[in-house]
Amino acid sequence: MAFLAGPRLLDWASSPPHLQFNKFVLTGYRPASSGSGCLRSLFYMHNELGNIYTHGSVLYHLFMCHKGGSPVYTRLLALDMCGVCLINTLGALPIIHCTLACRPWLRPAALLGYTLLSGVAGWRALTAPSTSARLRAFGWQAGARLLVFGARGAGLGSGAPGSLRCYLRMDALALLGGLVNVARLPERWVPGRFDYWGNSHQIMHLLSVGSILQLHAGVVPDLLWAARHTCLPD
Template structure:
């Protein structure tokens, strides 16, 4: 997927130190970028492109709208556009509250997918829906903890290095991704034996 000729990518040794957290990924690093550059990075190959496009709702959209191919393609495109817009808003936000609000459209989109499944129009494993609800709940609660700045707000200085709200948020996001993984595995196991009803 190369729709835009991106900047020259960096090797591990040439990346800023704060990005050097995986010594086994040797190439394909984006240089330090502006918000506009981050948005452009949706359209050229680099070593985080897969993370961007596979995060969150893409597997859920694919399974939920399995029997509606045209709608599925449109939904995937809409979600990618919403994600790009959310990333732009989050990277240009001046406060934590505005940063969290940037993702409201993605959240509403996913809520619509959940309703589609609950009401019986969409498809998917009966066991995966609760895992996806837990996934989004963990992510939202983590974001709120980061905004409210608990626990450091109650004892300033004690949580400077460990246990502050930003670290708690990251742990909750990791847990959220684990639930996404489990839910996707449930859906993939379920899809092996599922056939969309034929129109007749």
């Protein structure tokens, strides 16, 4: 992946203020670059390279050092938050659909309610002043999903056997990733050692991938179950 000679990298104190969001990553910051310079950074070592290659949406990490500065960075962050919100929204809708498959009077209201709640959560994440505030914003969606999981676990909802365990692991991995990112672990313990590899943001990305795989493992059998299942009359 990294085989080109890159520009002289910056330390934390010399990096642009809008990129100084993790004071425990001390080195490896790219200088302000043109669009082509940002693309070129796909092929030389710097402290965002691991984030670029472990992220489902690379635009934020790839172009965050653009010479347009803070305005460009803010738009990229907003785009990234929209992607997270969409995943949280679209991933949960089939879960709600299957859980309430035998409650047709409740299902449309639940789907609409979760969609509206996701809109509020997305707006709060877009306007959040910090990483921890963004995590709390998405907590609204997580809380709603837990209510759905609780209904299924209590026998008030339906679905494929085993899918609920996948969904619980899904949200556990996502929550763990968010907490690791907010806590800045492990780089908080040894500042500078994890500048390039193994820092909290990369760990969050990998846990997010695991979370999405658990979503897939639960939703596919759920949808197959819903296609075959016949609800008993009330």
